[in-house]
Amino acid sequence: MRIGIDTRLQNETGVGRYIRNLITYLPQLDTKNEYVFINPDIKWHTLEEQIKMPAVLNAYNLDLVHIPYFNVPVFYTKPFVVTIHDLIVNEYRTGQASTQNVLVYGLKRIGYQYSINHAVQKSCAIIVPSHATKDKLIELYPRVHRNKICVTYEGVDLKSANGKPSESEGKQLTANSRITNNKFFLYVGNAYPHKNVETLLKAFAQLNNPEIQLVIVGKKNYFTDRLTHSIKELDIADRIIFPGEIPDAELAWLYKHAQALVLPSLMEGFGLPALEAMQFRASVIASDIPVFHEICQQSAFYFNPFNVDQLTALLKDITSSAKKSDMQKKKDFGEKRAREFSWKKMVNETIKIYNTCL
Structure with missing residues (x-):
C-alpha cells in the first residue's frame, strides 16, 4: 500500500512534533507499506491549499493519505485518515485568525467549520490523542461513526529524556x-x-x-x-x-x-x-x-x-x-x-489504523 503523509507543518510546535515523530518511525516500524512524505510550498489554512492540494496528492497515485491536522482538502476524493488534535477552535478564539477583524475572522471560522465537518464525515478513520478529545468530538459531531475514532496517545522525545539534563x-x-x-x-x-x-x-x-x-x-x-x-x-x-x-x-x-x-x-x-x-x-x-x-x-x-x-x-x-x-x-x-507513553507505540498503533482502511 502506498501511503502519503502531508508533512507541511512538521516545523511547527505541537503538531510539528507529532509529524516529526510519525515520519521518523513509520519507515523503521513498517516495511510492508510504502510511505511518501509530501511537503509542497503551499500554505495551510488557505484557499490555495483547498484548490491546489487535491492535484498535488493525486499526482502521487496514493492508496491512502494521512492529513495530520484538520485542514483536509475538501475536493480530495480518495481515502484519507485525519488526525484531530483538539477541538479548541470550536469553543475559543485562537490562533492568528482571532487577531483579525470580525469579518475576516468570521470567514475563517466558516472555513474551519466546513473543513473539519468534511474531515469528520468523509475520513475512513479519525485519530485523536486522548479519550477527552474523542468524547468532545462525539459531543460536537453526534453523527460521526464512533467506531472510526481511534485514540493514539502521544509520547515524549526531549533530547535529555534518557539522562539527567546537563x-x-x-x-x-x-x-x-x-x-x-x-x-x-x-x-x-x-x-x-x-x-x-x-x-x-x-x-x-x-x-x-x-x-x-x-x-x-x-x-x-x-x-x-x-x-x-x-x-x-x-x-x-x-x-x-x-x-x-x-x-x-x-x-x-x-x-x-x-x-x-x-x-x-x-x-x-x-x-x-x-x-x-x-x-x-x-x-x-x-x-x-x-x-x-x-x-x-x-x-x-x-x-x-x-x-x-x-x-x-x-x-x-x-x-x-x-x-x-x-x-x-x-x-x-x-x-x-x-514511561507508559511512547512515540513508537503511537506509530505502531497508527500503522494498524492505516491497514484497516483498505
Whole structure:
C-alpha cells in the first residue's frame, strides 16, 4: 500500500512534533507499506491549499493519505485518515485568525467549520490523542461513526529524556535570561485565550514572594505581547521571564529545576508539557479538566481554572513545602506514568489504523 503523509507543518510546535515523530518511525516500524512524505510550498489554512492540494496528492497515485491536522482538502476524493488534535477552535478564539477583524475572522471560522465537518464525515478513520478529545468530538459531531475514532496517545522525545539534563545547558540558559536561582514556576505553551495564562499571572501576583520567578516558555507573538499589559498592571514585571522558544535540552533543565509546571488551560487535546514534566520528576499543577486527569491521573495537583485563589494556595503550598510528602508521591507516580507513553507505540498503533482502511 502506498501511503502519503502531508508533512507541511512538521516545523511547527505541537503538531510539528507529532509529524516529526510519525515520519521518523513509520519507515523503521513498517516495511510492508510504502510511505511518501509530501511537503509542497503551499500554505495551510488557505484557499490555495483547498484548490491546489487535491492535484498535488493525486499526482502521487496514493492508496491512502494521512492529513495530520484538520485542514483536509475538501475536493480530495480518495481515502484519507485525519488526525484531530483538539477541538479548541470550536469553543475559543485562537490562533492568528482571532487577531483579525470580525469579518475576516468570521470567514475563517466558516472555513474551519466546513473543513473539519468534511474531515469528520468523509475520513475512513479519525485519530485523536486522548479519550477527552474523542468524547468532545462525539459531543460536537453526534453523527460521526464512533467506531472510526481511534485514540493514539502521544509520547515524549526531549533530547535529555534518557539522562539527567546537563548543567551546562542550565548555565547557558540562566546566562541568557534573568533566571537567578531554582526558585521559579514554569509555564510551557502559547498564550492563546484558552490557555488561561491570565489566571496564572493573577495567582502569581497574589503569591507576593519576591524570591520566586515565573518562566513563560513559548513563541513570542501577539498574544504574549498582550500579556505584558497585565504583567505591568499586576506589578510583577521584574519576576516574569520570557526566554521565548528554547532548545529541548534547555527545556529539560527547566523542568528538572522548576518548583512546578503550571498548566491553567480551559481546554486541551492532550497536554504534552505535563507528560514532559512528569518524566523529569517535576511537580505538576494542572487545571481540573478531563484531559489532564486522563493523562496525569494521580501525578498532578488540580485546581479550578476559574479560581485564582485556589491556584495561589497551591503555589504557596509548593514553595513552602507544605505538601512535601504528597509531592514526592506524585513525582514517583508521574515518572512511572510517563514511561507508559511512547512515540513508537503511537506509530505502531497508527500503522494498524492505516491497514484497516483498505
